[in-house]
Amino acid sequence: MTDATWVVARRRPALLPRATLWQGAVLAVAALIALPVLVVIGVALAPAGDVWRHLGETVLADYVTNSLILMAGVAIGTFVGGVGCAWLASMCDFPGRRIFEWALLLPMALPAYIIAYTYTGLLEFAGPVQTGLRDLFGWQAGDYWFPRVRSLGGAVVMLSLVLYPYVYLLARAAFLSQSICVLDVSRTLGNGPWRTFFTVALPLARPAIVAGMSLALMETLADYGTVQYFGVATFTTGIFRTWYGLDDMNAAAQLATILLAFVVALVAIERLSRRSARFHHTTGRHQDIRRFRLKGVKAAAAFLFCFVALAFGFLVPAGQLAWWSVLVAEKEVDGRFLTLVWHSVELGAIAAVLSVMLALFLGYARRLFRTRPVRVAVDVAGLGYAVPGTIIAIGVVIPFAFLDNRLDAFMEATFGISTGLLLSGTIVAVVSAYLVRFLAVSLQTVNAGLDRIRPSLDDAGRSLGLGPAEVVRRIHVPMLEGSLLTALLLVFVDVLKELPATLILRPFNFNTLAVRAFEMASDERLASAGPAALTIVAAGIVPVVLLSRSITRTRGTRPA
Amino acid sequence: MNALDVIDVSVAYDGKPVIAGVDLALEAGVIGCLLGPSGCGKTSLLRAIAGFEPVATGEIRLDGRTVSTPRGALAPERRNVGMVFQDFALFPHLTVADNIAFGLRKRPAAERARRLAELLDLIGLAASAGAYPHQLSGGQQQRVALARAMAPRPAILLMDEPFSSIDTELRVQLAAEVRAMMLRDGMTAILVTHDQHEAFAIADRIAVIGDGRLRQWDRPYALYHQPADRFVADFIGEGATIAGEIVGAGLVRTGLGEIAGDLAAGLRPGDAVAVLVRPDDIVHDDASPTRLPVVARTFRGSQYLYELRLPTGETVFTLAHSHREHEVGEAIGVRLDVRHLTVFSAGGDPVASQSARR
Numbered sequence: 001m002t003d004a005t006w007v008v009a010r011r012r013p014a015l016l017p018r019a020t021l022w023q024g025a026v027l028a029v030a031a032l033i034a035l036p037v038l039v040v041i042g043v044a045l046a047p048a049g050d051v052w053r054h055l056g057e058t059v060l061a062d063y064v065t066n067s068l069i070l071m072a073g074v075a076i077g078t079f080v081g082g083v084g085c086a087w088l089a090s091m092c093d094f095p096g097r098r099i100f101e102w103a104l105l106l107p108m109a110l111p112a113y114i115i116a117y118t119y120t121g122l123l124e125f126a127g128p129v130q131t132g133l134r135d136l137f138g139w140q141a142g143d144y145w146f147p148r149v150r151s152l153g154g155a156v157v158m159l160s161l162v163l164y165p166y167v168y169l170l171a172r173a174a175f176l177s178q179s180i181c182v183l184d185v186s187r188t189l190g191n192g193p194w195r196t197f198f199t200v201a202l203p204l205a206r207p208a209i210v211a212g213m214s215l216a217l218m219e220t221l222a223d224y225g226t227v228q229y230f231g232v233a234t235f236t237t238g239i240f241r242t243w244y245g246l247d248d249m250n251a252a253a254q255l256a257t258i259l260l261a262f263v264v265a266l267v268a269i270e271r272l273s274r275r276s277a278r279f280h281h282t283t284g285r286h287q288d289i290r291r292f293r294l295k296g297v298k299a300a301a302a303f304l305f306c307f308v309a310l311a312f313g314f315l316v317p318a319g320q321l322a323w324w325s326v327l328v329a330e331k332e333v334d335g336r337f338l339t340l341v342w343h344s345v346e347l348g349a350i351a352a353v354l355s356v357m358l359a360l361f362l363g364y365a366r367r368l369f370r371t372r373p374v375r376v377a378v379d380v381a382g383l384g385y386a387v388p389g390t391i392i393a394i395g396v397v398i399p400f401a402f403l404d405n406r407l408d409a410f411m412e413a414t415f416g417i418s419t420g421l422l423l424s425g426t427i428v429a430v431v432s433a434y435l436v437r438f439l440a441v442s443l444q445t446v447n448a449g450l451d452r453i454r455p456s457l458d459d460a461g462r463s464l465g466l467g468p469a470e471v472v473r474r475i476h477v478p479m480l481e482g483s484l485l486t487a488l489l490l491v492f493v494d495v496l497k498e499l500p501a502t503l504i505l506r507p508f509n510f511n512t513l514a515v516r517a518f519e520m521a522s523d524e525r526l527a528s529a530g531p532a533a534l535t536i537v538a539a540g541i542v543p544v545v546l547l548s549r550s551i552t553r554t555r556g557t558r559p560a
Numbered sequence: 561m562n563a564l565d566v567i568d569v570s571v572a573y574d575g576k577p578v579i580a581g582v583d584l585a586l587e588a589g590v591i592g593c594l595l596g597p598s599g600c601g602k603t604s605l606l607r608a609i610a611g612f613e614p615v616a617t618g619e620i621r622l623d624g625r626t627v628s629t630p631r632g633a634l635a636p637e638r639r640n641v642g643m644v645f646q647d648f649a650l651f652p653h654l655t656v657a658d659n660i661a662f663g664l665r666k667r668p669a670a671e672r673a674r675r676l677a678e679l680l681d682l683i684g685l686a687a688s689a690g691a692y693p694h695q696l697s698g699g700q701q702q703r704v705a706l707a708r709a710m711a712p713r714p715a716i717l718l719m720d721e722p723f724s725s726i727d728t729e730l731r732v733q734l735a736a737e738v739r740a741m742m743l744r745d746g747m748t749a750i751l752v753t754h755d756q757h758e759a760f761a762i763a764d765r766i767a768v769i770g771d772g773r774l775r776q777w778d779r780p781y782a783l784y785h786q787p788a789d790r791f792v793a794d795f796i797g798e799g800a801t802i803a804g805e806i807v808g809a810g811l812v813r814t815g816l817g818e819i820a821g822d823l824a825a826g827l828r829p830g831d832a833v834a835v836l837v838r839p840d841d842i843v844h845d846d847a848s849p850t851r852l853p854v855v856a857r858t859f860r861g862s863q864y865l866y867e868l869r870l871p872t873g874e875t876v877f878t879l880a881h882s883h884r885e886h887e888v889g890e891a892i893g894v895r896l897d898v899r900h901l902t903v904f905s906a907g908g909d910p911v912a913s914q915s916a917r918r
Contacts, residue, residue, distance in 0.1 A: 456649035459612055462636040463643040464663035465712065478653045 023374055026365045029358060030377035033436050036395025037260065037387055043253035043398060052251045055242065059233060063255070067234045067262070069152060070159070070227070071217050077160025078216045081309050082167025083209055087197060088306055090172045093291040094299040100306040102548030107313030108165045109540030111497045111514070113225020114533045116158045117521035118317040120229070121324070123149045150230040159220050161313040166219075167212035169547070174208035175201060193292050207273040214270035221262055222388035224500035225518055235259040236390045236500065243394065256391045267386045318537060324530030332531050340532060344512040347427060348492040351434035352442075355491045356484055358435065359442035363450045378443070385440035389433065389501035396433045397505060400424035425507050433501040438494050442487040449483025489542055496539050561624045563588040563716050563748040564609065568618035571604040577616060578604045582774045584767055586716075591742060592750045593763035597795070601772045603720055606752045610643050610718050611636035623715050642709030644719040648701045650693040656704050657689040663712040679707040682741055698726055699734060706738060710745060717742065717749040723758055735761035756796055768792045784838070785900040793836050793902065798865070802874045804835040804903065812903060815872035817850070821901025836902040837876045839865065844880040848893040854886050868894065
């Protein structure tokens with residue numbers, strides 16, 4: 001070939017080394033993300049000491065029982081709240097439905113530990129509710145029975161109130177994707193709305209509902225703030241106690257490993273459910289939904305049901321937080337408060353940017369190399385969302401402390417300088433934990449964005465004269481912008497709300513909004529915790545707005 | 561000089577050829593078509609012409625310039641080809657106007673504006689220039705994709721199943737519209753499809769591809785009346801094959817009587833053959849002494865397609881006006897009107913004889 005314009009593009013040989021490099025990097029990233037969990041399991045395998053035997057004889061049974069009761073309670077609570085609201089808000093029609101459809105997601109903005117201490121303030125002896133009752137009925141202290149908020153039952157209610165939206169979201173999507181025809185068929189075969197719901201709609205939506213409940217239960221297992229504040233002994237509080245109180249890394253890791261077993265079971269259930277959810281879709285055709293029109297008492301009951309979920313899950317606690325914030329604003333919102341905000345923003349921004357960069361890297365690897373190792377590696381990297389922050393924190397601190405000690409010893413011996421804690425005492429450790437836990441969030445968003453760029457769009461760009469780099473710049477970048485921004489935001493907000501990993505890993509005297517809110521509340525200075533908590537909730541509303549926007553878009557009533 | 565030359569081209573994935581030994585040439589201004597069942601390799605050939613797939617053997621030339629050989633290939637963006645994709649692949653973040661002008665960004669602004677206006681006019685979407693792809697109907701998106709590919713005046717336009725996501729009723733009509741637009745713009749084009757009606761509506765020349773081989777590269781008329789092999793005969797149009805025996809020079813005896821026609825050399829009296837009988841080879845004629853019973857019928861609007869049984873038990877088809885209806889079981893008079901005698905060796909697929917005119 002002597003043609004001067006000839007460009008030899010021998011694709012396979014030229015790509016091979018680069019592909020190997022890229023795939024190797026993907027595997028390395030996945031290994032790093034999995035490292036904390038592996039470390040915890042590894043440490044747990046070391047022979048058990050006295051502390052472990054002590055734990056086994058005394059508190060372990062409590063941890064297991066409390067965790068199981070907590071999970072059972074939250075499972076029931078989120079099922080009733082989530083499925084009930086989803087059915088009413090998506091398949092029935094009653095006044096206020098359109099607002100409920102998105103507003104029912106608002107409780108997601110409240111971290112469980114914040115709603116827990118808010119209700120404690122509301123319902124304690126000196127709180128507005130009991131005071132009001134006493135004034136109204138002339139009761140005296142000890143005259144009357146009042147439920148104790150700070151109890152196992154209280155924790156179940158608190159967690160259910162903020163976690164039901166997971167079930168609501170997935171159940172709602174399942175109900176909407178069910179072909180209206182199957183519901184119509186059931187009606188023509190003589191089943192009323194109730195029978196249709198229980199015999200057709202609910203069984204068809206079961207995989208989605210189970211997946212939603214698994215997510216809610218993962219959050220339940222991961223919760224530290226609520227159970228600690230309520231004095232309920234569970235695995236997470238046990239791990240903290242063993243780690244700090246008894247200073248036994250080995251026993252803490254063993255507790256963490258048992259907790260991990262619960263998590264693995266939940267992940268398995270969630271995965272299986274999601275897979276079978278695909279087979280439960282009846283038809284791809286979406287007709288406009290004809291909702292059951294509710295009237296009179298039924299409409300009022302439906303309204304009340306949704307309103308209770310929304311009011312107790314969001315309006316009441318958010319209102320209380322706002323009121324407290326107003327009360328203490330002058331005293332609390334000062335330079336120190338701004339430092340807290342800055343710390344939170346700093347951590348959130350760093351973690352968000354790094355997490356999105358990692359997600360982009362993994363996402364492109366998944367797109368370019370559809371090989372099994374890459375797929376498995378990307379899957380593994382996305383599993384961190386299921387692992388409780390407490391476990392990740394321990395898994396991060398152990399290797400970092402080891403490295404620090406080694407480095408310090410080496411520098412001391414070689415140069416006579418002590419480097420101290422370079423990694424484990426700095427924000428490097430906190431940010432690493434965030435990356436492990438929240439990479440799933442950015443990965444999911446970025447992958448969804450990349451999937452929208454079908455391969456034919458690349459080809460179209462090439463056939464219209466773009467080189468490979470230009471395809472990325474002129475087609476991928478503009479199409480990905482939205483997803484990247486969403487991913488940044490979601491990770492940022494999640495970091496803002498995260499409590500246990502921050503508590504364990506933050507540098508000395510380094511406080512964030514979440515830590516501050518929790519510490520103030522633990523010191524019974526509930527009102528003073530208001531501004532920090534309210535800031536977290538306000539930030540938490542942002543992803544809810546994003547979600548609710550996508551909900552209104554998929555409402556299924558499209559103008560022609 | 562041809563707009564496109566495909567010379568002994570094979571395309572392979574992981575060493576396994578999906579299409580092999582294809583030769584075809586397309587003159588400028590002609591619309592060609594690669595037609596075949598799904599999985600026959602036609603899309604791979606199209607993607608090789610576009611530069612997205614390497615060729616395993618042979619050579620592809622565009623306007624006389626070699627662009628693909630097994631040793632290397634010119635990058636797609638340097639080939640001056642336009643491509644319309646099955647899913648249209650419109651850029652969702654750009655308006656209709658920006659999509660169409662996408663390939664014109666290196667041209668002077670005035671030329672760009674003129675060409676854009678011309679194409680918007682051609683596809684009848686000038687009013688929707690500012691709309692985004694998701695706001696358009698499937699047919700409109702299809703036309704935008706076509707205009708975008710045509711905008712830079714490519715040497716050749718490649719279309720990969722461009723009508724497959726359009727409602728069946730609209731396909732043939734849209735194909736005819738697209739043909740008119742391309743002729744007006746003097747385009748050379750190649751279309752890939754599995755739908756012969758679409759192919760007939762748009763193409764001047766059609767390549768029938770089956771099992772990774774080019775079976776016939778011909779005018780639509782010849783594909784129907786003079787199929788090169790059994791595959792083409794079965795794939796294109798309707799018809800039946802019935803058993804026959806060579807009884808003399810250019811004479812075949814069948815269950816329909818003796819049929820005369822030119823036969824390829826090599827066939828001797830006594831040879832068993834299969835004869836292709838198209839519905840239009842049998843004419844309904846009440847005066848004919850040959851009467852065959854109807855075993856099934858399909859209403860086609862202006863015509864009925866009748867399936868008739870021969871005394872040998874074989875069946876053939878005929879088309880008749882629907883002014884008159886014949887019931888199943890009724891015997892109707894028919895007469896043979898075979899213009900193109902097509903016979904194959906009775907054993908199976910290999911070609912025994914090229915069809916010939918009487």
